[in-house]
Amino acid sequence: MRQDHLISARQLSRADVETVLDRAAEFDAGLDSGDPTLREHHPGEVLALAFFEPSTRTKMSFDAAMKRLGGRVVDMGGVDSSSVKKGESLADTVRVLEGYADGLVLRHPREGAATMAAEFVDVPVVNAGDGAGQHPSQTLLDLYTIRENAGLDDLTIGIIGDLKYGRTVHSLATALTEFDARMHFVSPESLRLPRSVRFDLHEAGAQLREHTDLDPVLSGLDVLYVTRIQRERFPDEDEYRKVAGQFRVDVDTLDAAADDLTVMHPLPRVDEIAPEVDETENATYFEQAQNGVPVRMALLDLLLTDE
Amino acid sequence: MRQDHLISARQLSRADVETVLDRAAEFDAGLDSGDPTLREHHPGEVLALAFFEPSTRTKMSFDAAMKRLGGRVVDMGGVDSSSVKKGESLADTVRVLEGYADGLVLRHPREGAATMAAEFVDVPVVNAGDGAGQHPSQTLLDLYTIRENAGLDDLTIGIIGDLKYGRTVHSLATALTEFDARMHFVSPESLRLPRSVRFDLHEAGAQLREHTDLDPVLSGLDVLYVTRIQRERFPDEDEYRKVAGQFRVDVDTLDAAADDLTVMHPLPRVDEIAPEVDETENATYFEQAQNGVPVRMALLDLLLTDE
Amino acid sequence: MRQDHLISARQLSRADVETVLDRAAEFDAGLDSGDPTLREHHPGEVLALAFFEPSTRTKMSFDAAMKRLGGRVVDMGGVDSSSVKKGESLADTVRVLEGYADGLVLRHPREGAATMAAEFVDVPVVNAGDGAGQHPSQTLLDLYTIRENAGLDDLTIGIIGDLKYGRTVHSLATALTEFDARMHFVSPESLRLPRSVRFDLHEAGAQLREHTDLDPVLSGLDVLYVTRIQRERFPDEDEYRKVAGQFRVDVDTLDAAADDLTVMHPLPRVDEIAPEVDETENATYFEQAQNGVPVRMALLDLLLTDE
Numbered sequence: 001m002r003q004d005h006l007i008s009a010r011q012l013s014r015a016d017v018e019t020v021l022d023r024a025a026e027f028d029a030g031l032d033s034g035d036p037t038l039r040e041h042h043p044g045e046v047l048a049l050a051f052f053e054p055s056t057r058t059k060m061s062f063d064a065a066m067k068r069l070g071g072r073v074v075d076m077g078g079v080d081s082s083s084v085k086k087g088e089s090l091a092d093t094v095r096v097l098e099g100y101a102d103g104l105v106l107r108h109p110r111e112g113a114a115t116m117a118a119e120f121v122d123v124p125v126v127n128a129g130d131g132a133g134q135h136p137s138q139t140l141l142d143l144y145t146i147r148e149n150a151g152l153d154d155l156t157i158g159i160i161g162d163l164k165y166g167r168t169v170h171s172l173a174t175a176l177t178e179f180d181a182r183m184h185f186v187s188p189e190s191l192r193l194p195r196s197v198r199f200d201l202h203e204a205g206a207q208l209r210e211h212t213d214l215d216p217v218l219s220g221l222d223v224l225y226v227t228r229i230q231r232e233r234f235p236d237e238d239e240y241r242k243v244a245g246q247f248r249v250d251v252d253t254l255d256a257a258a259d260d261l262t263v264m265h266p267l268p269r270v271d272e273i274a275p276e277v278d279e280t281e282n283a284t285y286f287e288q289a290q291n292g293v294p295v296r297m298a299l300l301d302l303l304l305t306d307e
Numbered sequence: 308m309r310q311d312h313l314i315s316a317r318q319l320s321r322a323d324v325e326t327v328l329d330r331a332a333e334f335d336a337g338l339d340s341g342d343p344t345l346r347e348h349h350p351g352e353v354l355a356l357a358f359f360e361p362s363t364r365t366k367m368s369f370d371a372a373m374k375r376l377g378g379r380v381v382d383m384g385g386v387d388s389s390s391v392k393k394g395e396s397l398a399d400t401v402r403v404l405e406g407y408a409d410g411l412v413l414r415h416p417r418e419g420a421a422t423m424a425a426e427f428v429d430v431p432v433v434n435a436g437d438g439a440g441q442h443p444s445q446t447l448l449d450l451y452t453i454r455e456n457a458g459l460d461d462l463t464i465g466i467i468g469d470l471k472y473g474r475t476v477h478s479l480a481t482a483l484t485e486f487d488a489r490m491h492f493v494s495p496e497s498l499r500l501p502r503s504v505r506f507d508l509h510e511a512g513a514q515l516r517e518h519t520d521l522d523p524v525l526s527g528l529d530v531l532y533v534t535r536i537q538r539e540r541f542p543d544e545d546e547y548r549k550v551a552g553q554f555r556v557d558v559d560t561l562d563a564a565a566d567d568l569t570v571m572h573p574l575p576r577v578d579e580i581a582p583e584v585d586e587t588e589n590a591t592y593f594e595q596a597q598n599g600v601p602v603r604m605a606l607l608d609l610l611l612t613d614e
Numbered sequence: 615m616r617q618d619h620l621i622s623a624r625q626l627s628r629a630d631v632e633t634v635l636d637r638a639a640e641f642d643a644g645l646d647s648g649d650p651t652l653r654e655h656h657p658g659e660v661l662a663l664a665f666f667e668p669s670t671r672t673k674m675s676f677d678a679a680m681k682r683l684g685g686r687v688v689d690m691g692g693v694d695s696s697s698v699k700k701g702e703s704l705a706d707t708v709r710v711l712e713g714y715a716d717g718l719v720l721r722h723p724r725e726g727a728a729t730m731a732a733e734f735v736d737v738p739v740v741n742a743g744d745g746a747g748q749h750p751s752q753t754l755l756d757l758y759t760i761r762e763n764a765g766l767d768d769l770t771i772g773i774i775g776d777l778k779y780g781r782t783v784h785s786l787a788t789a790l791t792e793f794d795a796r797m798h799f800v801s802p803e804s805l806r807l808p809r810s811v812r813f814d815l816h817e818a819g820a821q822l823r824e825h826t827d828l829d830p831v832l833s834g835l836d837v838l839y840v841t842r843i844q845r846e847r848f849p850d851e852d853e854y855r856k857v858a859g860q861f862r863v864d865v866d867t868l869d870a871a872a873d874d875l876t877v878m879h880p881l882p883r884v885d886e887i888a889p890e891v892d893e894t895e896n897a898t899y900f901e902q903a904q905n906g907v908p909v910r911m912a913l914l915d916l917l918l919t920d921e
Contacts (some may be wrong), residue, residue, distance in 0.1 A: 024757040043653065044653040044682070044684070046682065060355070060404075060407050063381045064379075067353055067379040067381070072678075088884070093882075096671065096903045097898045099901075099907065100904075100906075101676075101678065134780075135728055228393075262857025267395070267401065267403060268395035268399060268400075270394045270395070279561070288402045290403075290407075292407075344657060363691055367662070367714050368689075370714075374686040522623050535700075574702070574706065593709045596713075597710075597716075
């Protein structure tokens with residue numbers, strides 16, 4: 001991977017993605033077998049975590065990844081206790097942090113924050129989410145999970161739930177156009193893909209169709225990617241319940257699907273997937289969360305290693 | 308120890324307890340001598356801390372213990388910044404966390420939370436307190452401290468203070484029945500042992516007596532275990548002060564006791580033990596806190612090591 | 615260094631300071647070259663961070679320093695989640711913490727807190743700021759930065775901004791009297807050095823002059839040390855703006871100064887130094903922040919190593 005920073009999944013060619021996923025697969029096998037050489041990859045190196053927005057899960061996953069590679073982690077902590085409160089600019093904050101570490105993982109509420117940070121520092125910057133912008137390590141772990149379970153070639157995927165506000169979904173869909181996946185987007189009318197995202201996907205040559213009901217396409221899917229429908233998007237509770245119930249995945253859904261359907265979800269879930277699904281072979285969402293560690297190990301390893 | 312998880316001190320036989328305490332004694336000696344092989348026990352292994360309630364002390368102690376064994380720690384952080392706020396169930400949270408780590412330490416306000424967590428994950432779970440339920444590592448460090456200072460055989464112990472709400476006390480008393488200790492419970496009438504705990508202790512064959520005054524039993528004690536009387540248990544300040552003053556341990560208390568009385572306290576203390584006691588040979592509460600590290604090292608080592 | 619604790623820069627002789635700075639220079643070179651033996655200095659040792667006041671920067675810097683030496687860190691976390699809330703005394707808290715670690719870094723809002731802590735514990739205590747008191751590691755990293763860029767011999771330094779409330783400035787000025795530096799203090803009349811500090815500096819034989827304008831002394835300076843003027847020190851916004859504008863350093867300032875002027879700032883800055891200065895060779899404040907790591911490595915190494 002000839003990248004100094006990882007800001008957007010868009011910057012990654014298909015070959016780049018495959019480089020990351022191949023390395024992730026090696027690390028994944030090493031984690032399973034308890035390979036003691038994993039921690040010889042980056043001993044003594046220090047990664048700084050700068051999360052200007054809470055994100056326990058992404059943060060713990062990067063933290064665990066760096067530690068599995070033998071590295072150390074320093075954490076800026078919450079924004080409340082930082083110099084940000086005293087009016088410091090992001091450019092200053094990241095220039096101070098680079099003095100403490102060999103790499104920087106940044107989450108920030110402002111779109112473009114990671115791009116800006118990367119211009120100011122010499123150490124590798126990983127974007128762990130910038131507002132409505134990108135969250136490329138999530139996309140890579142999604143791709144990894146798809147590859148391990150259904151394969152990325154000749155893929156038919158259904159993406160269901162809140163397609164309007166879901167940053168994760170937009171990023172994943174963009175990346176999947178590189179793999180010529182057939183994509184079915186299923187959502188209530190009010191939560192359709194934004195026009196701009198549809199436009200971009202068409203421009204990139206995506207094969208996509210939109211639906212308001214899962215039934216017609218379910219049996220042909222290799223992967224069903226479920227996202228959370230947020231209560232706060234709806235004017236009243238009744239409206240929310242009606243929609244949420246309609247887009248809930250349960251064992252009846254699985255009965256109508258291919259036996260080897262892979263069910264994914266970026267988590268946390270609330271009611272989108274019935275707990276009874278957890279016991280099935282189809283449930284892949286906890287494995288997906290777990291894949292965050294080897295994928296982020298691969299990312300960090302590629303960025304921290306001098307060529 | 309043939310346990311996959313440590314949920315309750317009750318699950319430990321006398322032999323189990325002795326296994327943990329013996330291992331703790333080895334680690335304790337290693338810490339004292341700066342033995343560099345300690346950190347070869349669990350290098351590269353990762354422990355996840357999931358504290359749904361604040362508990363700096365227990366958390367730091369597990370953190371230090373894992374690090375002394377050469378391991379790494381990832382911390383979920385406060386509940387505010389976690390997926391819990393988005394409505395995620397505990398079962399989901401722990402299944403995600405197990406993907407990041409080789410073991411899980413859980414504190415949760417709901418009784419039974421650790422038992423439930425252990426049903427959902429494959430990595431070892433240590434209960435670090437579940438509401439009014441159990442906190443077994445505290446009991447083990449108490450037992451270790453007693454064994455090191457007074458011995459667990461032929462023990463006479465006085466337990467004084469708030470015996471009604473003190474989870475620590477109930478757990479310790481239960482464990483001590485395994486060692487045929489003679490127990491004197493000393494408290495104001497309003498803070499007596501709950502009837503249910505008394506019943507359980509009697510069922511277990513405990514030799515116990517209750518008192519509202521320490522004087523009659525003091526001289527016969529090997530150990531005096533003091534607990535904090537909380538202001539908020541009393542209707543008014545005057546009532547609190549009267550009781551707190553009456554159950555305060557000072558040098559006059561020590562004068563009336565055996566020379567080698569071991570004074571313990573789970574800390575933090577407020578006024579229950581006068582600072583002048585700190586300077587005496589009897590004061591064992593800081594050593595007791597410190598024992599949290601070797602005892603938790605022993606626990607983690609036994610749980611993380613495959614047989 | 616024959617010190618068990620580091621409480622105040624005042625306790626350090628010129629020889630002590632030079633011992634720390636020489637060791638820091640070695641570690642600095644090791645960090646630059648990626649020397650793998652750095653982490654063999656304190657493997658398996660544990661440092662406890664007890665910050666009773668927020669200070670992300672100082673904390674991360676100590677954290678990174680200990681980890682670069684191969685050590686581990688346990689963090690008390692915020693005061694909210696600690697036993698302090700239950701009314702525990704500082705003396706009790708630090709005696710518990712010493713049971714978890716080989717050294718203790720303490721920040722506390724009360725002047726004298728570190729001195730008191732050092733009386734109660736056997737492990738080395740580093741004062742990371744005690745109210746209006748001392749913050750010696752900041753002073754040492756300032757001295758290190760001056761030595762690396764301008765030299766400590768025959769030094770002429772200008773210190774500008776808020777000289778009344780700036781703990782950093784008082785500490786640095788005191789330390790510089792050991793090196794016979796010529797000091798120019800430049801501030802608005804309302805933010806002059808406090809009388810007591812002026813008195814102490816004169817007693818120590820300092821060569822100091824005070825000014826309300828930088829222009830007359832600028833061209834003769836080797837180092838310009840800029841500090842933040844806090845909005846909240848002024849009765850109204852207009853007054854603040856007038857003063858802040860007058861004491862702002864920009865490229866015009868540099869044009870009137872020696873070519874090799876070293877510009878320092880303890881950070882965070884708000885408007886005291888124009889961003890255009892960042893691009894110049896004179897800007898040394900990010901390097902200064904970065905120097906926190908090797909200087910704190912040196913400090914920790916000297917304190918944690920048994921003679």
